Amino acid sequence: MNLPPLVQTFVLHFGEMGSRWGINRTVGQIYALLYLSKEPLNAEDIVERLGVSRSNVSMGLKELQAWNLVRLQHKPGDRRDYFATPDDIWQIVRTLVEERKKREIDPTMTLLREVLMQEPASAEERHAQERMREMHDLFELLTGWYADVQRLDTERLIQLLTLGSKVQKILEMKDRLFVVPGSKKSRREDPKEK
Amino acid sequence: MNLPPLVQTFVLHFGEMGSRWGINRTVGQIYALLYLSKEPLNAEDIVERLGVSRSNVSMGLKELQAWNLVRLQHKPGDRRDYFATPDDIWQIVRTLVEERKKREIDPTMTLLREVLMQEPASAEERHAQERMREMHDLFELLTGWYADVQRLDTERLIQLLTLGSKVQKILEMKDRLFVVPGSKKSRREDPKEK
DNA sequence: CTGAAATTTCAGAATTTTCTGAAATATCAG
DNA sequence: CTGATATTTCAGAAAATTCTGAAATTTCAG
Numbered sequence: 001m002n003l004p005p006l007v008q009t010f011v012l013h014f015g016e017m018g019s020r021w022g023i024n025r026t027v028g029q030i031y032a033l034l035y036l037s038k039e040p041l042n043a044e045d046i047v048e049r050l051g052v053s054r055s056n057v058s059m060g061l062k063e064l065q066a067w068n069l070v071r072l073q074h075k076p077g078d079r080r081d082y083f084a085t086p087d088d089i090w091q092i093v094r095t096l097v098e099e100r101k102k103r104e105i106d107p108t109m110t111l112l113r114e115v116l117m118q119e120p121a122s123a124e125e126r127h128a129q130e131r132m133r134e135m136h137d138l139f140e141l142l143t144g145w146y147a148d149v150q151r152l153d154t155e156r157l158i159q160l161l162t163l164g165s166k167v168q169k170i171l172e173m174k175d176r177l178f179v180v181p182g183s184k185k186s187r188r189e190d191p192k193e194k
Numbered sequence: 195m196n197l198p199p200l201v202q203t204f205v206l207h208f209g210e211m212g213s214r215w216g217i218n219r220t221v222g223q224i225y226a227l228l229y230l231s232k233e234p235l236n237a238e239d240i241v242e243r244l245g246v247s248r249s250n251v252s253m254g255l256k257e258l259q260a261w262n263l264v265r266l267q268h269k270p271g272d273r274r275d276y277f278a279t280p281d282d283i284w285q286i287v288r289t290l291v292e293e294r295k296k297r298e299i300d301p302t303m304t305l306l307r308e309v310l311m312q313e314p315a316s317a318e319e320r321h322a323q324e325r326m327r328e329m330h331d332l333f334e335l336l337t338g339w340y341a342d343v344q345r346l347d348t349e350r351l352i353q354l355l356t357l358g359s360k361v362q363k364i365l366e367m368k369d370r371l372f373v374v375p376g377s378k379k380s381r382r383e384d385p386k387e388k
Numbered sequence: 389c390t391g392a393a394a395t396t397t398c399a400g401a402a403t404t405t406t407c408t409g410a411a412a413t414a415t416c417a418g
Numbered sequence: 419c420t421g422a423t424a425t426t427t428c429a430g431a432a433a434a435t436t437c438t439g440a441a442a443t444t445t446c447a448g
Contacts, residue, residue: 004315004316004318004319004322005315006309006312006314006315006319006322006323007318007319007322009305009308009309010305010309010322010326013302013305017298017302019216020216020297020298021215021216021298022213022214022215022216024405024406024407025406026406026407035325035329036321036322036325036326037321037322038318038321042424043424043425044424052407052408053407053408053409054408054409054425055407055408055409055410055425055426055427055428056406056407056408058425058426058427059406059407059426059427062426079415079416079417079423079424080423080424080425081424081425089328089329089332090332093332103214104211104214104215108207108211111203111204111207114203115200115203115204118200120200121198121199121200122198124198124201124232125198125200125201127230127231127232128198128200128201128204128230128231129200131229131230132204132230134283135229135283138283138284138287141352141355141356142355144355144356144358145355145356145358147358148358149358158335161335161336161338161339162335162338162339164338164339164341164342164343218435218436218437219436220436220437236394237394237395238394246437246438247437247438247439248395248438248439249395249396249397249398249437249438249439249440250436250437250438252395252396252397253396253397253436253437256396273393273394273445273446273447274393274394274395275394275395
């Protein structure tokens, strides 16, 4: 591995982290390298810096492209492929979340919907189905929230995240404005707010 | 594998999903099984239902305990260990997020802080450090938001998530109330709001 | 204590994943 | 076209992970 120490530390760390995320070490290292690099790199650059085989880099880049995590570029008068990550780190986050949702949440939701359609054949299955419905509803809530937030432009997204603890205040304010006070239980009635 | 069809479908799916999350198939299956089960199960129950070895179950349960994802219980007059997931699915989500943060985000932040302390020895390292700072700041924003939201009780959390698209409206309202209109650039000044 | 039951540990087998080098394929300037 | 350059494919080697059975350890009732 042929990298400035500072870069190498980061690249090695992301290689290891990759493993915990179902992404292999080399793919993690390639991505880390591209992320830190000012200029786009071609496959041979990556081979030299990471000290892995050309074919390994080829497969790694293919996987990163399948994840939409790298952009393919060309330099004039050079027919090699150059790769880079988006300059905007928020774009990277959005892509990561989107792709993970597509690969993990969506298929799970499909399966849950299918299983919830079936007739339980026993008390055991009835309880299992109830648990699956809880999970289904949870995922629906989370993906619904994500669908909304994901549409915000980055500036508003940052604003929202920065708001943090103040969010609670806003919710309390909303309560005070819209809910008749006096009854702690009044929430349960949930008067079809429009 | 000796399970009602409906349960088996779910258990197999989570076994596969586990792989994508750096958790092995058996661990995923054990967790799925416990999640769906009405009653706590002991190790031998799990062996029978999943058809894997006793030692594999032992190791899987140990891992799930390390993740704080299962509770150990005892039945009177029975000295075997029984395992269950929390009844409250939100508790499960909170634990999952907390543990992943502890294992993935926190060590990464530590590394980033260390590397950002060092003196860059070249233009390349200077740029790399700049990128690392972007990532550091992003993580800081996200974990700060998380720290706040995590404190909300479940009811308010659901309220917040349900709010979804309305969030943007609230932010716009906040803008209109607190920011002097007329200048698109006024943001850059960021007047140390308290 | 004792010994049966329950659980854990761990070395090596089985399986899966990752990686490589060689060959095949694709691309494009001339 | 041709051949030089670039990229991909893929079979098998290498490495890593997962799983098992046997042995060791722990726990506890009697």
